Amino acid sequence: MAEQLRMVEAVRETLRTELGRDDDVVVYGEDVARAGGVFRATEGLVDDYPERVFDAPVAESGIVGIGVGLAATGLRPVPEIQFQSFLYQGFHQLAQHVARIRSRTRGTITCPMTIRTPYGGGIHALELHSESFEAGFSHVPGLKVVIPSSPAETKGLLTAAVRDPDPVVFMEPTRLYRSFREEVPEHHEIPLGEARVVDSGDDVTVIAWGSMLREALEAVEDVGASAEVIDPRTLSPLDTATIVGSVKKTGRCVVVHEAPRTAGLAGEITARINEEAFFYLEAPLERVTGYDVPVPMFAREDDYLPDSERIAAGVHRALDDG
Structure with a gap:
């Protein structure tokens, strides 16, 4: 069974599916619960999963750092960073801890965290709201960097990212959130690392x-x-x-x-x-x-x-x- 979805809706439905499938999945970030996220990508999720969808302080370093602890104790955190450039405030957490924890502990601890963030231009936003730093994230060994190009690709890739045993920076093109609809399969997973x-x-x-x-x-x-x-x-x-x-x-x-x-x-x-x-x-x-x-x-x-x-x-x- 498939639905006609926009990209932002594909994000929401994928998170809803993963929250229902795996009790270890935790969704959090600035305004993701009560407000449903700055682009409403997480709208309504807190109603169904009030204990695993919650708001976080406006502190990107803390948002990423909390995820390290959650992942190390067996959970699968899926934090949202409101705009990609705000993740600069948490980059030291990414490079020093998120990407290194598997290597540092010789594989005894992993970091199955998916950091979602909108990126890129095309919506005439403010300064630090339209940048594309995928090359910077890709330069960090231990991080996977994924960018979808359509609603169906979003569903398949985000599903794989949330289920992946290692950290993923999942960058969502802001200008595509509501630009078009396409058929999105209900059950859809695209292996990471395949063009x-x-x-x-x-x-x-x-x-x-x-x-x-x-x-x-x-x-x-x-x-x-x-x-x-x-x-x-x-x-x-x-x-x-x-x-x-x-x-x-x-x-x-x-x-x-x-x-x-x-x-x-x-x-x-x-x-x-x-x-x-x-x-x-x-x-x-x-x-x-x-x-x-x-x-x-x-x-x-x-x-x-x-x-x-x-x-x-x-x-x-x-x-x-x-």
Whole structure:
């Protein structure tokens, strides 16, 4: 049985399912109980599970730190951080404790925690509400980093994240929360670490995730080329084999993300392609990204974010070179 859901509804129904399936699951964060979360992703959950859904103080370091203790004692915490940039306040907990506890204890203690947080631009929010720091989280050994691109992907990936034995930073594209509906299976789990080939093609590989995937799909349709579009889904660990296999077939590649260009994940993906598929390339790899500036305020945000026009230009460059 399947329902037509928006992404924010897919989040809520997945959490409801996991709370009902596993008594160890605990959902908490700023305003997640009484108010239902800043985007209402947890609305109504406290009514069904009043002892395992609760509000937390406005202290991101404490929210993450509490999760370490909960996980170490056998629970599965699923904290929400209202906006991804607020997680900077808890980054030391992520790097020093969350990601290291398995290694530090030689596997005797694990940290099955899923940290949910909306990220990215496109909603004309305030400063520190629209950033994309997936590369920073991916740089921490021991953390898994997951970004869905649709309601169905959200259900499958969040289910797997909550059930995973290790910590996951689950980043939800804010601009997709209510942008469209799609059919979401009632029982749906997508293994972490496996990319999705969204469209098959022979001329060029286009890699994009989160809200950029929809922009990329629109771009390749406008270009009219036979493009293979890949959604990595999990950015750490990255499914290098699927990406490399596609580039070996097409010989050309464009990587898209809305985070700043320097040290972004497009650079890491490019490096892996160069290491494993260099002699298959027929043109230089292209990156279409955000700029190396803070995400601008309302009037300039649309100029900062890659759109289908900028992505299409990158695809044209990849096709024209070589």
